[in-house]
Amino acid sequence: MSALETIDVKTSTRAEMVDVTALVRAAIRRSKVTSGIACVFCPHTTAAVTMQENSDPTVRSDMVRHLSVVVPREAGSERPGQNSDAHMKASLLGPSVSVIVDGGKPVLGNWQAIYLCEFDGPRERRLLVKIVEG
Amino acid sequence: MSALETIDVKTSTRAEMVDVTALVRAAIRRSKVTSGIACVFCPHTTAAVTMQENSDPTVRSDMVRHLSVVVPREAGSERPGQNSDAHMKASLLGPSVSVIVDGGKPVLGNWQAIYLCEFDGPRERRLLVKIVEG
């Protein structure tokens, strides 16, 4: 049975994508599991986890900006001035990613990184990582 | 090997989010698994599962309403009057959530609940819960 690992991240603006791949890699190493599936889980409702390109940063800035076109602040019409938009963006991207673990490492595509997606920052956020062997 | 648990939910309108957290908690308890990952799975294509805030109900009403702005009924232009919009909303939120199990309980944030998202109700829906130990 592997321990529950935690990753702490401090975000710096209202909406951004923070690369946590190295921290997930370290959590998997600490777990000593060499083969299985890892659940990288976000216990917050205005932040999410996704995978995206790790090279050109404009991919992320385009994504963060266009998400605000799809879900503008006025999306929360029953709560004007509040953060319903952040909740909806979080559900669209999802609260977790499943990562295949092989040889004690996450199996990712060449251009793939794992991102904490902040939609209502800046805040201190925590991710949880649980790995099941198999 | 844990049994496959089922959760039955009756929805009451075309689009709504139904809190199933207590039912998932009970399914995990029945499985007797104390540590691992649970897959809460929706075997329907016009409904989904997500996690969201469990306190202010306007977060959910804002989300359900704004999803219909992003994906209006006319989104199904090849099937006017049909339910393509419900299918697309279901895929945007996703067919399952992964839940970390620790101490025999789901590990959730303070404000986090698990929701069945109905997009083509009212209907009788079923969720499946499978837990792997580790």
Added chain:
Amino acid sequence: MSALETIDVKTSTRAEMVDVTALVRAAIRRSKVTSGIACVFCPHTTAAVTMQENSDPTVRSDMVRHLSVVVPREAGSERPGQNSDAHMKASLLGPSVSVIVDGGKPVLGNWQAIYLCEFDGPRERRLLVKIVEG
């Protein structure tokens, strides 16, 4: 410990949904795992995996078309003429699906199929399938 299975798919246009259910079924059979959770993972950042209806093909064509309304090519305003739209669509649908395995088979709803979602094709794509027993 089950092997890591691979599924190769050749897509034929820029944006389409390719049914990979039979290939996932075969990968689960090869793994010899009879009960557990399978992670069907897409190691690309302009493609995704989802579940949707397997019968009426207009559900998919409506979805692919309306996704381009929600995320038009101009969504990548910092990279005009590039593929930021494909990256964002991929993150909206997600890089993987979790599939419950029971009796050596994927547990799916009657109308449910697993789709590789191509958003920047045509290309040669690979999916990875890892199954943990439990």
